[in-house]
Every structure is written in structure tokens, then in C-alpha cells.
Amino acid sequence: MWTYNKVLQYPINIKCPNAKLAKFIISQYGGPDGELAASLRYLSQRFGMPDQKSKAVLNDIGTEELAHLEMVGTIVHQLTDGLSAEEIKAAGLGDYYTDHGVDVYPQSAAGTPFTAAYIACKGDPIANLQEDLAAEQKARATYEKLIDLCADDPDVLDPLRFLRQREIVHFQRFGEALRGVQDKLAEKRFYMNNMNSNSNNNNNDNDCGCENKN
Amino acid sequence: MMNNSNMFGGCSDSITNCNCNYTPQGINAAFGYNTENEAKDTDCGCMQNNDNMETRQEMLNKIRSLNFAIVELGEYLDTHPDDRKALCLHREYTNQYRELTDNYQKVYGPLTIHFPCNKWRWLEEPWPWEGGMC
Numbered sequence: 001m002w003t004y005n006k007v008l009q010y011p012i013n014i015k016c017p018n019a020k021l022a023k024f025i026i027s028q029y030g031g032p033d034g035e036l037a038a039s040l041r042y043l044s045q046r047f048g049m050p051d052q053k054s055k056a057v058l059n060d061i062g063t064e065e066l067a068h069l070e071m072v073g074t075i076v077h078q079l080t081d082g083l084s085a086e087e088i089k090a091a092g093l094g095d096y097y098t099d100h101g102v103d104v105y106p107q108s109a110a111g112t113p114f115t116a117a118y119i120a121c122k123g124d125p126i127a128n129l130q131e132d133l134a135a136e137q138k139a140r141a142t143y144e145k146l147i148d149l150c151a152d153d154p155d156v157l158d159p160l161r162f163l164r165q166r167e168i169v170h171f172q173r174f175g176e177a178l179r180g181v182q183d184k185l186a187e188k189r190f191y192m193n194n195m196n197s198n199s200n201n202n203n204n205d206n207d208c209g210c211e212n213k214n
Numbered sequence: 215m216m217n218n219s220n221m222f223g224g225c226s227d228s229i230t231n232c233n234c235n236y237t238p239q240g241i242n243a244a245f246g247y248n249t250e251n252e253a254k255d256t257d258c259g260c261m262q263n264n265d266n267m268e269t270r271q272e273m274l275n276k277i278r279s280l281n282f283a284i285v286e287l288g289e290y291l292d293t294h295p296d297d298r299k300a301l302c303l304h305r306e307y308t309n310q311y312r313e314l315t316d317n318y319q320k321v322y323g324p325l326t327i328h329f330p331c332n333k334w335r336w337l338e339e340p341w342p343w344e345g346g347m348c
Contacts, residue, residue: 003328004327005325005326006325006326006339006342007277007278007281007325008278008342009281009285010278011278012345053292053293053295057289057292060285060288060289060292061289064285064289070342070343074342169286173290173292176293177292177293
């Protein structure tokens, strides 16, 4: 379970609303390489991991991504807070305003709604962790593009730089988790479906006999 | 923010002298937090007093810094569970975090719903996305 902390992971106080920047940055909320996709991907993949380290890394990074989701939502909210419908329309967010008003809706910069198709869960620890390494790099690259686009506003730039830096640390942790999983899978007598094969092999010996009681 | 060496200091907590027996401070079990008297004596009155505002913001920044350090160390320890220095730092920061959040919440209201209150102050303080006190 999770407990909400009524504090942002990194402070955000945007003094100058700018809906044009919000239109770009919302991609890190609900876009293909955004924080929602990241958190759901890691938190879903953790169930199938074969060792303790990779379960913990996916659990804890997936949790941190939820804090990043709140940060990106906060940036979008503060960049559009108090703007008139005219200003929102002039920034190219008229379509968005029509359907979502002042809510922060998970969508890409181009307006594509969030889809679970952004999330990779292959049921294979190696494939999943390689996917996660790529996801962190794609998120880093997206933040770098956003940093280029938002160069004029230090209030926006600062949290974006923090978020970019976190992608790099997460990439490092996933690399270490991948090595651990590779070592685990290289151990002798390790079977992904170990429990099932045991119960199948021992079926006759350990049968509960419940059908034979009568 | 993260470069404030005075705030975090070195890792003074040795492995053999584990300071894990946390004792909550200032809890009045009979009356709980935020009694009327306590509110009168120590409530920040933040709209009137700039000094208290700074103290509140300073405390919140320290809480946020400690929280970040704990998250970062936690992720590192997930793949380096045998790193004693990191484990020691984690222990030191979590102890500081508990003490600081306890003190903060007694005066400025709850940061989580797991904090006992005589009055539901959860509604009174601004939300993180609303700026100002974030």
C-alpha cells in the first residue's frame, strides 16, 4: 500500500503562467515516456521478478515515479493556473480546454490520450529490465527536449533538471538489477516455474487424497 | 539545498551503537496533538509572522531533503545491501526524519493522515500543487 505525503519531492513555485510550456510538459504526465507509464510499468513488472533485489528496485523506483507524476502535474497546473480562456486558446490549448478544462489529463504533447500500450510487461525479467533501461533513457531524452523548450523560465527549468537527473540514477539501479537477475538465472537448477514443476512431479506422492476419503 | 553539510553532517552513527530505538518526543498521550492550548502557544500564525514563516519553510525544506536522501539511499541499498556506510547514513537520516516530521506536524499540521489530531487539520493547509508551502 501507499501513504500520501503532503509535500512535493522537489519544490515547485512557478510565478509566470505559460500555457505553451504546459502543452509540451504534459507529455511527461501521460505521454509514451511519461511518469504515469513509468510508475505503472515498474509496479506491474515487480510481480514477476525472480530475485529480491529486482523486486525492491522496481517497487521503490515505481513508487518514486508516482512522486514525479505529482511534480509534473503540479508544473502543468501552475503553468495554466489563472489564465483566461483567451490566453489558453492562444497557446494552442483550446482543444484541451474543451474536453478537460482545468484538470490535468494524462495525454501526450500531441494530444494522444494515455494508453496501457505504453507499458511493457513481457513476463520475462531480462526483457523487462532491458525495457526499463530504455524507458529511463527515453524519459531523460524527453526532459532534455523540454529543458531546451523551457529555457526562459528558471522556475520550470529547475524541477525539470531534477527530474532528468533522477532518470539517470534509475538507469544505474536498473542496470545493477539486471546484472543480479542474469546471475540468478545463470545459477544451476533454477527454473522459472519451479513451484509448478515440483508439484507436478510430486503429484502422486503428496496428493491430499481428498477424493479417496469417501 | 543538498549541499548543506551542517544539516546532514557525517555519519556519526556506528554499526555497534545503533540508534534505532526511536522514542516519540512530546506526545501527550492523554490529550494528543494540537490541543487548544498547544495551538494557542505554538501555532505558527504564519500570516502575521515572517520569522515563523521562515522557520516553517526551513523545516519543510529539511524534511524534503531528508526524504530525498532516504529515497535515494533506499534505492541504492536495494542493489548494494552490504554497503555499511550507506546503511549507516540511512539510519541516521531516518532518525532525523522521524524527529523533524514529528516536531513539524505538531505545530504546522499533518503531512500524512497517520498523525494524530484532535482537530481535522488535513483540510486547513494548502496542497502541494497549490504553490507557496510546497
